[in-house]
Amino acid sequence: MRVVPSICTFCGVGCGLGLRVEDGRVIGVEPQPGHPVSQGQLCAKGWASSFAIDPHGRLTQPLIKEHGQFRPASWDEALDLVADGLRSALDERGPSGVGVISCARATNEDNYAAQKFARAVLKSNNIDHCARICHSPSVAGLSRTLGSGAMSNSIADIDQADLILVVGADVTENHAMIGARMLRAQARGATLVVVDPRKTRLARLADIHLQLRLGSNIALLNGLLQIILANGWENAAFLAERCADIAPLRRHLAALSLEQCSAQCGIGVAELERVAYLFSQAKAAFTAYGMGITQFQSGTNNVIALSNLVLACGQIGRPGTGINPLRGQNNVQGACDMGCLPNVYPGYQEASDPAVRAKFAAAWGTEVAQAPGLTSLGMMHAAQQGELRALLIMGEDPLQTDPDQNQVARAFAALDFLVVVELSLTATAQQADVVLPAAAFAEKDGTFTNCERRVQRIRQAIAPPGLARSDWQILGELAARLGYAGMAWRDAEALFAEITALTPSFSAMSYPALEAKHGLQWPCDAEHPRGSPILHRQRFPIGRARLLAVSQVDVDELPDAEYPFAFTTQRLHFHYGCGSMTRKSPLLERETPAGLLFIHPMDAAELGLAQHQGVRVRSRRGFLETRIELTDDLPRGTLSMPYHFIEAPCNRLTNDAQDPISKMPELKACAVALQPLPPGQAPSRAAGASEVTHASL
Numbered sequence: 001m002r003v004v005p006s007i008c009t010f011c012g013v014g015c016g017l018g019l020r021v022e023d024g025r026v027i028g029v030e031p032q033p034g035h036p037v038s039q040g041q042l043c044a045k046g047w048a049s050s051f052a053i054d055p056h057g058r059l060t061q062p063l064i065k066e067h068g069q070f071r072p073a074s075w076d077e078a079l080d081l082v083a084d085g086l087r088s089a090l091d092e093r094g095p096s097g098v099g100v101i102s103c104a105r106a107t108n109e110d111n112y113a114a115q116k117f118a119r120a121v122l123k124s125n126n127i128d129h130c131a132r133i134c135h136s137p138s139v140a141g142l143s144r145t146l147g148s149g150a151m152s153n154s155i156a157d158i159d160q161a162d163l164i165l166v167v168g169a170d171v172t173e174n175h176a177m178i179g180a181r182m183l184r185a186q187a188r189g190a191t192l193v194v195v196d197p198r199k200t201r202l203a204r205l206a207d208i209h210l211q212l213r214l215g216s217n218i219a220l221l222n223g224l225l226q227i228i229l230a231n232g233w234e235n236a237a238f239l240a241e242r243c244a245d246i247a248p249l250r251r252h253l254a255a256l257s258l259e260q261c262s263a264q265c266g267i268g269v270a271e272l273e274r275v276a277y278l279f280s281q282a283k284a285a286f287t288a289y290g291m292g293i294t295q296f297q298s299g300t301n302n303v304i305a306l307s308n309l310v311l312a313c314g315q316i317g318r319p320g321t322g323i324n325p326l327r328g329q330n331n332v333q334g335a336c337d338m339g340c341l342p343n344v345y346p347g348y349q350e351a352s353d354p355a356v357r358a359k360f361a362a363a364w365g366t367e368v369a370q371a372p373g374l375t376s377l378g379m380m381h382a383a384q385q386g387e388l389r390a391l392l393i394m395g396e397d398p399l400q401t402d403p404d405q406n407q408v409a410r411a412f413a414a415l416d417f418l419v420v421v422e423l424s425l426t427a428t429a430q431q432a433d434v435v436l437p438a439a440a441f442a443e444k445d446g447t448f449t450n451c452e453r454r455v456q457r458i459r460q461a462i463a464p465p466g467l468a469r470s471d472w473q474i475l476g477e478l479a480a481r482l483g484y485a486g487m488a489w490r491d492a493e494a495l496f497a498e499i500t501a502l503t504p505s506f507s508a509m510s511y512p513a514l515e516a517k518h519g520l521q522w523p524c525d526a527e528h529p530r531g532s533p534i535l536h537r538q539r540f541p542i543g544r545a546r547l548l549a550v551s552q553v554d555v556d557e558l559p560d561a562e563y564p565f566a567f568t569t570q571r572l573h574f575h576y577g578c579g580s581m582t583r584k585s586p587l588l589e590r591e592t593p594a595g596l597l598f599i600h601p602m603d604a605a606e607l608g609l610a611q612h613q614g615v616r617v618r619s620r621r622g623f624l625e626t627r628i629e630l631t632d633d634l635p636r637g638t639l640s641m642p643y644h645f646i647e648a649p650c651n652r653l654t655n656d657a658q659d660p661i662s663k664m665p666e667l668k669a670c671a672v673a674l675q676p677l678p679p680g681q682a683p684s685r686a687a688g689a690s691e692v693t694h695a696s697l
Contacts, residue, residue, distance in 0.1 A: 001021065001022040001027070002022075003019065003020055003021070004018065004019045004021055004459055004461035005017075005018055005032055005457075005459065006018070006442065006459060006461065007330070007448050007456045007458050008038075008042065008049060008330065009049065009052070009105055009330045009448075010043075010045040010046060010049075011045075011174055011176075011328060011329065012175070012326065012328060012329060012330060012332060012333060012450055013038070013155070013175050013178055014037050014038075014330065014448060014450025014451070014454055014456060015031075015032075015042055015177055016031070016032030016035030016037065016038050016456075016518070017030065017046055018031070019050075019442050019462075021461050024462055025055075025462060026049075026050045026053060026442050026461060026462055027050065029042070029046065029049045029050055034518075035518060036156065036454075037155055037156075037177065037450065037452075037454070038177050039177075041180070043177060044176075045176075053423075053441070053442050053443070055465040058440075058465050059422060059424060059425065059429075059435060059437035059438070059466075059468065060437055060465045060467060062077070062078035062435065062437065062467070063078075064077070064078060064081060065433050065434070073434075079474075079478060079481060081433075081434055082392075082419050082434050082436075082478060083478055083481035083482055085416070085417035085419065085433065086098055086122065086390050086417070086482065087482065088389075088416065088417070089389035089390035089417060090122065092389055092416075093388075093389050095122055095123040095126075095369060095371065096371060096382075097388055097390065098122050098124055098126065098388070098389065098390045098391070099118075099126035099127070099128075099374060099382075099391050100114055100117060100118040100122070100124075100126065100127045100128075100391075100394070101127075101128055101129060101379070101391065101393045101396050102114035102115065102127065102128075102335055102340040102396075103130075103394040103395030103471070104130050104328075104332035104334075104335045105329055105331060106394060106395050106471050107331065107334070107441070107444070107447055107458065107470075108338050108446065108447045108448065108496070108499065109446045109470075109472050109492045109495045109496055110446065110475075111129070111331070111335045112339070112498075113471065113472035113487060114127065114340055114394055114471070114475060115127045115338060115340050115345070116487060117478065117487065118373075119360070120366050120479075120484060120486065120487075121478070121482050121484045122369075122482075123367065123368065123370070124369050124373065125351055125372060125373025125374075126373045126379055127339075127340055127341070127373060128340065128341060128373075128376040128379070129332075129376070130329065130376075131335060131341070132376045132377065132663065134295070135149075135291070135294055135325050135327060135328075135332065136294070136299075136341075136375075136662040136663065137294040137299030137303050137661070138325040139336065139341075139662070140659075140661045141301070141303030141304045141307060142303060142323065143348075144304065145304055145307040145545055145547070146307065146316075146323075146536065146540050146545055147540050147541030147542035147545075148536075148540075149336075149348075150325075150333065150453050150535070151322070151325055151327075151333075151452050151453060152317075152321075152322035152324060152536055153319075153320075153321060153322030153324055153452070153534050154454075154533045155181065155451075155452050157286055157321070157533075157534070158178070158181045158286055158320075159181065159320075160284055160320030161190050161284045161286035161320040161321070162189070162190050162282050162283050162284055162285075162320070163190060163193065163278060163282035163284070163285040164182050164185060164186070164190055164192050164285070164286050165193045165279060165286070165287045166194045166289070167195040167196075167288070167293055167306060168195065168217065168289050168290050168294075169196075169288055169290025169292060169326050170196070170200045170201075170202070170290070170292075170570060171200075171202050171288065171290075171326065172202045173200065173201065173570075173571060173572060174326070174328065178288070179202055182202070183205060186205070186206075186207070191208070191278055192205070192206040192207050192208075193208045193275055193278070193279070194208070194209050194210070195209075195210045195212060195217075195220065196210075196211065197568070197634075198568075198570070198633050198634055199211065199632065199633040199634075208271075208278075210265075210267050210271065210275065212266055212267055213264070213266040213635075214555065214566050214668070214669055215296055215555040216264050216265040216552065217292075217293045217296075217305065217306075218301060218305045218553065219260075219261045219264035220265040220267060220272070221305035221308070221309055222256060222305060222550075222552070223261030223265065223269075223272050224272055224275060224276045224279070224309055225249075225276075225308055226253040226254070226258055227258065227272060227276040227277075228276050228280045228309075228312060229253060229254075233277065233281065234280065234312045234313060235280075235313050235314030237314070238311075238313075239312065242317075242539075242544060242545055243311055243546070243547060244545065244546050246547050248549055249308060249548065249549050252549035252551075264552055279313060279315070280313045282313075283320075284318060284319065284320030284321050285313065285315040285321060286322060286324065287306065287309075287310050287315065287321075287323050288324045288326055289303075289306060289323075289325055289326065290326045290328070291667075291668065294325075294664060295569075295664060295665070295666065295667040296555065296659065296666050296668055297555070297556050297657045297658060297659050297664075297665075297666045298659065299659045299664040300661040300662050300664070301550040301551075301553065303325075304548050304550050306323065307545075307547075308548065308550075310322075311547055312547065316536055317534065317535075317536040317537050317538075318534070322535075326451055327450070328571075331449060333449045333450065333451055333453065334447070334448055334449030336348075337522070338499070342373030342374060342378075345360055346499060346502055346503040347502075347503035347505050351373070359502070360502065363498075363501070363502055364486050365486055375663045376398065376402070377402070377658070377663060377665060379411075380398070380407065380411040381411070383411040383412070383415050384410055384411050384414050388415070389415060389416045390415065390417040390418070390419075391418050392420075393419070393420045393421070394421045394471055395422060396428070397427055397428045398428055399412070399426075399427040399431065400426070400427050400643070400649050400651065401643060402651060404622075404651065404652075404655070404656045405622065405649055405651045405652045406652060407656065409431070412431045417433050418432045418433050418434075419432055419434045419435075419436065420435050420436070421438045422435060422436075422438055423437075423440055436474055437464075437465075437466065437468035437469070438470070439469055439470045440464070441458050442458075442461045442462055443460060443462055443463065443464040443468070444460050444464070444470045444492065445457075445458065445459055445493070446470075446492045449522075450519075452521060453521045453522050453532070454518075454520070454521045454531075455506070455509060455514060455520055455521070456514065456519035457511065457514045472487075472489065472492070475487060476488055476489065496510075496511060504523070504525055505522040505523040507525045508520075508525050508526060508528070509522075517530070555666060555669035555670075556655055556670075557620070557655055557657075557666075557670045558671060559671045560671060563619065563620070563671035563673045564637075565637060565638065565671065565672050565673065566637060566638045566669065566670075567619065567639050567640070567641070567653060567654075567669070567670050568638065568639075568640050568668050569640065569641060569642070569643055569650055569667055569668060570640050570642055571643075572642045594627065595626045595641075595642070596626060596627050596628065597615060597627070597628050597629065597639055597640070597641050598628075598633065598641065599628050599629070599630060599631070599634070600630075600631070600632060600634050601630045601632060602636055603636055603637065603639075604630055607674060609628055609676055611628070611630050612628065612629070613627065613628055613676065613677070614627055614677035614682055614683040615674055615676055615677060615683075616675040616677060617639070617641075617672050617673075618675065619652075619653040619655075619670055619673075621652065621655070622653060623653070624652050625677065625684050625685075626641070626683050639672060639674070641653075651667075653670060654667050654670055655669070655670040
């Protein structure tokens, strides 16, 4: 047996693990000793990594759908068919008629290849990935206020904070190693403040829990900042030296009623005053947030409101401080860094800038995309309107994870051609015309970028099963069939060298340098050859930071007589994403083996519901059947559901109302109705699925 060092592929923390390899198989994992992020520890999901890549249930050869059924095919036949399908769409509609959705679980190298394929081969900026439905408001909001949408500090800065503010993030469940670090900081004396409509595990352990009303983030944050400014608790020196004029924001907040902010968010004025004082007077306040503020139609403004609070108090640019979005998937930061977004090239170089396009056209030896691109949800709408004709999806399952599942199904049905590159036959893969088998992280070389901007190496430990290949190899072969020879890289290291040559923030990185340092944090360039653990020490990318006035916006759907419950989504500690990896583990599946709906016991009692009873949940978009779980984690009148379970896919219910800036759908809030199933009747996984065909995971 040998142990191959690698990086966990679940959340964005980026823990170091060792793959135990024997007889060509990964038979287990172990923590990587001395790793700067995980410090020799793993969470339950990390320990189960070997199940996620087990050959059982994996795709091992290309599949072509004929007469509604898949049949095995050779690579040549499958790739020729894919090339023909893309070529036909290009001939019919031009570059606007094709699109690519890349993968936040794939490597930086795979994602770079995906956006290059879209822009250099298809000539289309229709390239996106799942950051659209998690942290696109972070990029949009923080780019406006700071000039950079990434985590400003390092995970290790938690150890130096004397106050930790967590807003809209269930950290112990979703980012367990960060949650553990926060609790250790609390034990040594740091004050822990959690803002969340649910009583999460971290909220129950916190010194202060502000249980705000669902969707009232701006009201709460504006209230805190109004108190700070009214009392002169702001950091006047920092504002004068580092920020643009705060006067417009000061006037905006002064015109608001503190009592109104309190009423909107459901938190008493005295409690707001207590938190405002503690945050503003802390020597070092570490602020972390998650999708509990981004997944709203006001997501970008929610992030701006939080940034205003951090900037006004000068809690940024120093150890133990910062504004820190916690990324949900292992390489969602890297997929953004690599330019898998319609508006930017690698390193956030603007696609609308003629100089940027000229730079990449020269480097790639071909003309590149000219027209603005579509987001992933924009591609779904364009497909339904007959404008997008072909779509290539790498390792994402939008049929389960995107809002309004039936609308996604209609989009797929309207396409002329759908190709999916995947590890297993997910619900989305079931809808494809061609499915191509991908190599998992243990079966290839490459890099991941965690939420603190740390670029880390993964190494091939075993051979891919059957005929599976790395995503970048598949895309290179497709490019050649479509007449472009510029994606025939020798290996992953050669591909990474192209990335560093064209991405200023990666320019001083190399595989040997990453090996030597347990990874490097960008920007890593001539000015920062050892990387940048803390951003914004002396200056912001936009010069002076901006404080922007924003106002509370109600969620798109409020409860009413027909749909009396507020509905939100969450994740569970023992599962991840659409469940295609964690539900292969008998250990994790044992913990939560079926879908469920969380409800307050008093709400359940009023409806005559008992623990684990079957119910039908209905929204304006669809319905499903599941079982209930009684908990006082939720306030009365609010229901919550995880999205890991294909037999109870909560995204049949969720709303696709969008943030006008980032195009983030409002996944965190909609209105639903609840109906008990007859006594003894088990929930049906087929309920509400008339438009969707599910795959067994």
